[in-house]
Amino acid sequence: MLDVRRLRLLVELSRRGTLAAVAEALSYSPSSVSQQLSLLEREAGTPLLVQVGRRVQLTPQAELLVVHARAVLDRLEEAEADVARSLTDIGGTVRIAVFQSAAHAVMPRALTLLAAAHPALRVEVTEREPEAGLFDVAARDFDLVIAEQYPGRTRPLHPELDRVALAADEIRLALPPGDGVSDDVMDASASLSSAASRPWVMEPVGTAAREWAEQLCREAGFEPDVRFETADLMAHIRLIRSGNAVGLLPDLVWAGERPSVMLAPLPTTPHREVFSSARRASVTRPAVVAVRDALARAAAPSPPTHLSVGDD
Numbered sequence: 660m661l662d663v664r665r666l667r668l669l670v671e672l673s674r675r676g677t678l679a680a681v682a683e684a685l686s687y688s689p690s691s692v693s694q695q696l697s698l699l700e701r702e703a704g705t706p707l708l709v710q711v712g713r714r715v716q717l718t719p720q721a722e723l724l725v726v727h728a729r730a731v732l733d734r735l736e737e738a739e740a741d742v743a744r745s746l747t748d749i750g751g752t753v754r755i756a757v758f759q760s761a762a763h764a765v766m767p768r769a770l771t772l773l774a775a776a777h778p779a780l781r782v783e784v785t786e787r788e789p790e791a792g793l794f795d796v797a798a799r800d801f802d803l804v805i806a807e808q809y810p811g812r813t814r815p816l817h818p819e820l821d822r823v824a825l826a827a828d829e830i831r832l833a834l835p836p837g838d839g840v841s842d843d844v845m846d847a848s849a850s851l852s853s854a855a856s857r858p859w860v861m862e863p864v865g866t867a868a869r870e871w872a873e874q875l876c877r878e879a880g881f882e883p884d885v886r887f888e889t890a891d892l893m894a895h896i897r898l899i900r901s902g903n904a905v906g907l908l909p910d911l912v913w914a915g916e917r918p919s920v921m922l923a924p925l926p927t928t929p930h931r932e933v934f935s936s937a938r939r940a941s942v943t944r945p946a947v948v949a950v951r952d953a954l955a956r957a958a959a960p961s962p963p964t965h966l967s968v969g970d971d
Contacts, residue, residue: 811871
């Protein structure tokens, strides 16, 4: 009989690539992971790993076993969901990975709603970049991820995950308040060009937000002078508000409150999509359903009173 815990180690190795990465993810030692996989080889009656340089590689038999192991793990998760649905109270723990502005704007209200409706439910929230969060949910490190996708960009697809839209989040040009820009900047076609010569704040190189922002500026005919680089959108707001930069900010960052910077529209009125993803095997679990319901209510549109160019 094949041991389910050892099968999971094999699945994790196929996903993460190295014994060290599996050990770190599951809080084991690399030697313990290696020993458990050796025992799985004995149970399977065939070699599952071959040494290739300093790394190990799965044999064809191991790849076949991984397919079945994933199905077994999914069925076990579905069984847990069925048992949970038979109970009258919703409890347990839901682990959520969430990107920064959603953590700021959506999670507080969602947690308040959940605490009132399901006091026995424990929710653990960790800030993660969307791509990492999607991977971690697929790997069973989290139960749910809140992620975002910028126009014209796609995230890596994980067939074992579903996708539920939460919000269409408009992105606007953000300018220092009262800096004397003219009202014609409210024309979307002129908004970007008006900021071409200014210092910019953007997210780090390699992120979807940075790639999208740079492309937007290039389509407007200029290369942005990026002097400040940070993933912290609260830092973006402070740099813009203090007059040190301009930038691109999604509406969600204001959490329904009045913005503290000038906001101008962008060409084509771009929106990023905010969505949640869970493993398909767990989507009927009552705790996951309850969290998603609270997230949907918390993310319901409530546009802020925009401080726009030309306002007093």
